[in-house]
Amino acid sequence: MKKIGSLISMICIVNVLMLAGFIGYLCGTGRLNKPKAQAIADMLRQPGAPEGLREKLYDIMAPATKPATQTRPATGSAAGAEEGVAGAEPATAQERIDYLQRVLEAERLGLESEAQKLREEQELLASKQNQLDLDRRYLNDQKKAYEQTLAGATTQSDAAGFQKSMALFDELKPKQVKDLLVVMPADQVARYFAAMEPDRAAKIIAEFKTTEEKSLLNQVLDKVRGVAGRSGTGAASTLPAASQPMAAVAAGKAGP
Helix, strand or coil: CHHHHHHHHHHHHHHHHHHHHHHHHHHHCCCCCHHHHHHHHHHHHCCCCCCCHHHHHHHHHCCCCCCCCCCCCCCCHHHHHHHHHCCCCCCCHHHHHHHHHHHHHHHHHHHHHHHHHHHHHHHHHHHHHHHHHHHHHHHHHHHHHHHHHHHHHHHHHHHHHHHHHHHHHHCCCHHHHHHHHCCCCHHHHHHHHHHCCHHHHHHHHCCCCCHHHHHHHHHHHHHHCCECCCCCCECCCCCCHHHHHHHHHHHHHHCC
């Protein structure tokens, strides 16, 4: 009896180990998991076979029939090209080659599109730069023309004012003209003397009597003679050549 009991115990232990190993195998291969175990337990507790048991059991226990597609990581624009060109990566070698060629072609087209866009932007920038240069040259030309027009208008206005002043001096007495000239700069007084007749200028010069007036007169005569002062250095005269006889007369009238 003891031998029979030991044999039965050994058989039970072996069965338990086999059952544990089988359950471990099912769990390791994914054929048995928590939802499946719960479904088996529900079936054991359920009295009788429920309706559609086989179909439900098949859905739970059957392994996945669709093989998982092997994917590889994609970087940059290649990832978008994979999804847009061919979807999942093909299985055969020739399909992989064709797939890779399509991906590379999509990348090449994308790079060409970017290069074309960059060329168009550069051409637009060059066109705007040329237009800017043309506008700048046009503005400079307009500025020069305006400056020349303004200078001409200023010269004409100055000449007209000078002629009016000379006409006014012709109507005044020499002393009155002298009183107007003594408050002017020496350059301007010399200009008026240069434009006067010699006898008229001599009469006005004779009215310069005080020390200050004679000092101004000496500066004016120096400018009329074309001398930049009494320093002895020569200078180009800004007065007309016709004023030189008047300068000689004015120098003789003024005296030392």
